[in-house]
Amino acid sequence: MLNNQGRPTAPGETITAKPATFTGNKALQVEEALLFEIGRADVTGVDLDEPEAFTPRLGGLERKGAIGLVGLSEPEAMRHYVRLSQKNYGIDTGLFPLGSCTMKHNPRLNEKMARLPGFGDIHPLQPQSTVQGALDLIAELARYLMVLTGTRAVAMSPKAGAHGELAGMMAIKAAIEAKGEAATRKVVLVPESAHGTNPATAALIGFEVKPVPARDDGTVHVADVKALLGPDVAAIMLTNPNTCGIFEPQVVEIARAMHEAGAYFYCDGANFNAIVGKAKPGDLGIDAMHINLHKTFSTPHGGGGPGAGPVVLSERLAPFAPVPFIREAGGRLELVEHCAGAGDAKPFGRVTAFHGQMGMYVRALAYMLSHGSDGMKQASEDAVLSANYIRAGLDDLMSVPFPDHPAMHEALFDDTWLKDTGVTTLDFAKAMIDEGYHPMTMYFPLVVHGAMLIEPTESESRASLDLFIMALRDLAMRAKRGETERFASAPFHAPRRRLDETRAARNPILKWMPPQPVQQAAE
Ligand SMILES: *Cc1c(COP(=O)(O)O)cnc(C)c1O
Helix, strand or coil: CECCCCCECCCCCCCCCCCCCCCCCECCECCCCCHHHHCECCCCCCCCCCCCCCCCCCCCCCCCCCCCCCECCHHHHHHHHHHHHHCCCCCCCCCCCECCCCCCCCCHHHHHHHCCHHHHCCCCCCCHHHCHHHHHHHHHHHHHHHHHHCCCEEECCCCCHHHHHHHHHHHHHHHHHHCCCCCCCCEEEEECCCCCHHHHHHHHCCCEEEEECCCCCCCCCHHHHHHHCCCCEEEEEEECCCCCCCCCCCHHHHHHHHHHCCCEEEEECCCHHHCCCCCCHHHHCCCEEECCHHHHCCCCCCCCCCCCCCEEECCCCHHHCCECEEEEECCEEEEECCHHHCCCCCCCCECCCCCCCHHHHHHHHHHHHHHHHHHHHHHHHHHHHHHHHHHHHHCCCCCCCCCCCCCCCCEEECCHHHCCCCCCHHHHHHHHHHCCCCCCEECCCCCCCCCEEECCCCCCCHHHHHHHHHHHHHHHHHHHCCCHHHHHCCCCCCCCCCCCHHHHHHCCCCCCCCCCCCCCCCC
């Protein structure tokens, strides 16, 4: 046994620091090597017969050398993937406070429903007569979304929030073209606090983005919008509740101003979780809004897993909704797949190969049905209550940039309280990892210095929120007491500590290269 000086421990001597281990493992947390590092090219987990002799038909282009893929025995393969799966931190392992992201609990009932063979085992190319129930489910979910948002149409097929934004803005563009104003209406207004996907979406389809300046209270003021309005403006993209976690108090006036100027109101609905059952965006005057089913109506997300971003549309935009959409004809449901067969509608085109994310639709509808309208409303109320509880539990130690507005579903802090401590938002977040918490969203929204955006959601118990608050209070007091080292070197307990994130992003090493044999020293 080695103590921290690397010399053998004397009998009776206690080890104070953590000794390095021979394997690199930390207790039962096992280091995971790459498949290429643990596998062997001459091993396989299955016993296949030698293929019969055949004549290749690749005209001599067939591979001659070994393919170089490694094999593993079944237990090795299983351990590799199970251990990798255990390295995930997610909502199923602990509180996941990312703001602007709604990492909410996905009830297992939804998973069970999504796996029913009639939903899980169908194929998008099956004849429509064999999937009437699935089409019915999509139509029913669409109806619920329209009721909850107070809108007249919904395009179900977009596969993420950003994709829904794209579909909604393309509908707006089509409506502008139909009015013959495409040459003049070129500008989209985007508040400075917006999620990056908003300006990206507008720019991608050829609009010029003009920022709406941020006010000191974290909201968008109608006067600032009006100052930018003119015949060149196509739309505004406004998030409500906004990315500072505040319900925009002038949203109705902003909608009216846009419409009076002949422009459209795109609402980023990623934060719908805060207002379901409380306010209908259609009543607020929105023309289009995407709903992240994976943020508001359970369904897991993160790690690039499938999302779904249906976009609801006002009556003015409804005719331009993309194909496919579902229509009733002769007592049956049919998918309208082509613009030519769309009747009076004028779809702008199509945004996905097939019909959208069936598994997400099933989960979302299961969530809605199992909660009921009262349950969905309560989920929003609880989400808002949890966020305000966290804010109230920390605001004597940590600074709140917009104290005059109550928080909606997320509590926002800035780094004013860390001034002169030598501790940064990043250091604080790293110390949270030591306490067993995934960090909150950091440095977003950009309009707030050193932002820390915490969204607990409705799914956390009071006990879980209390422990989180106490852990953060403890850290905050340590920061204020000047325990800089505790933060500058955090995380201490994570398998990897401070990574060079910039280098990893700028210079990712995506290809494994076999280690070079060690050179024999010349002398
Ligand atoms: C998450 C989010 C988006 C993008 O949604 P994706 O499903 O990740 O594409 C857009 N706007 C806001 C405010 C968001 O929080």
